[in-house]
Amino acid sequence: MAKKRLVLKFSPQIVNQPLMFTLSKKYDVSFNILKASIAQNKFGMMIVELDGKKKNIEAASCFLKKSGVSFQRLGEDIKQDEKKCVSCGVCIGYCPTNAFSFDKKNKVIFDSQKCIACEFCVTHCPYGAMTLKY
């Protein structure tokens, strides 16, 4: 079994299609929607966690690609600007999924694998060190 967190982007043409249903039904992949913003005639965005056999997840990813959904792994677009970060650790207190921690040198490190892109750190980092683009 494997887990994969993806940021999916839907073009306005395919926003109305039941892609997630197909994904689950045809590829036996369970999905957990962590975040979604979809409106008619506009680009849609969804952050999902796919859970299933590695083989099935890969097949499901191919299906999404073929359907015109562009996607990338969550975390790739979430950046910690090390020049802005002062390693105070406020984010450690805010993050609901404990994606931040101190390393041995007391520098704040960000584990994108744990991130669910709630954007709390992006909004509330006092030094504007977290950015999220998708």
Added chain:
Amino acid sequence: MQLVIKKIIIGAKEIPVIMKKSIYEINEKILRKKAIVLTAEEMVCYVKEHGVKKAARDIDVVTTGTFGPMCSSGIYFNIPKTRPKIKLGGGEVTLNKVPAYAAYAARDVFLGASALPHYEKNRPKPINFKYGGAGVIEDLVRGRSVLLEATTYGTDCYPATSLRKSFKLADFTDAVLFNPRNCYQNYNVAVNKSGKTIYTYMGILKPDMGNVSYSSAGTLSPLLNDPELKTIGIGTRVFIAGCDGYIVWHGTQHTTAVKKKNGFPVGGAATVALICDLKKTSSEFLRAAYITGYGVSLAVGVGIPIPVLDESIARAAGKDDDEIFAPVIDYSADYPYGKEKAIGLVSYRELRSGSIKLGRKVIPSFSWSSLSKAVEISKILKKKISAGRFLLGDPVAPLPGAASRHGALSAASVCGVGRIK
């Protein structure tokens, strides 16, 4: 340990003073690059390994550091002459739309870190602040242009009634960073006992004591390394925002009448007012901090060297995080109404572990003070002193409530005898 007995003369009396070193002697060693300097973190290990007596004998200076938001910060500057001349004093001045204070002479302006442009104040609450006085200060330090807009009433000698011009930091005749208050000796630990999230200067506090926040560098915190203020006073040279600066006065809200535990105040106590040349500061150690739902603040990095003059100073500088305690205060009901009553006391060792225990509840903790920056500052200061590039300032006057350094010192100061030789 070999104690040196010195004599000072006050009036007709000769008073023996027992002490190991003087700041003067340590400075001589610094100039010869022979001074033994440790950071406060290293001092903890040294004292644990070798004991207080040996530490007092061996170590000359302990360097400290802290980096966290301090709203009581600002700058004042003097704009170059304009043609025709303008009298800003009494007029209205904004910098990038952030209001500044112009009630001095013609070209002097003061800008506070927490100043806000009108548009920021009108946004929906809790406001996610994007810009303010501290942002302007950081922009200037980063070498960016800042738009100054002024309107005033015009006089015969200063005929202009308005000014709209961009300035960089280098354009100002003078620019000075001034902290009416900084380096709180210790501080509250904030918690929220209410049922809803609250937005405070100690951060976003989750309901039902869902988290606690604190803001102190603990063992590295400058004034906790000299809890009785024996060596820190007016005239002490410090590291501030990347350059050398000075303690010019006690900070606002300074007090020494605070309960103590293990010799260290429990909660906010002594503070210092600091000054330095803004043109020499670095954005590495001076940053605007935007606190959701509260306001804009300026994080300033400060390091104060502590001369290890005797065993009591060595002991204080060698204390560990588990010896310093801070009071846990409810920021939902108690703090706002001035009823600060400690729910409990926690050590910085516990706070740094990532969670604290209050009664049966384990609460995650987070810090506003950057430990890595504090360590960096203490190391920079150590390097500068070791290389003979930073001499200790011998205070010209003590801070209010300070313990006398060698018994007779304060008497000597009061009598105007001058430096102990």
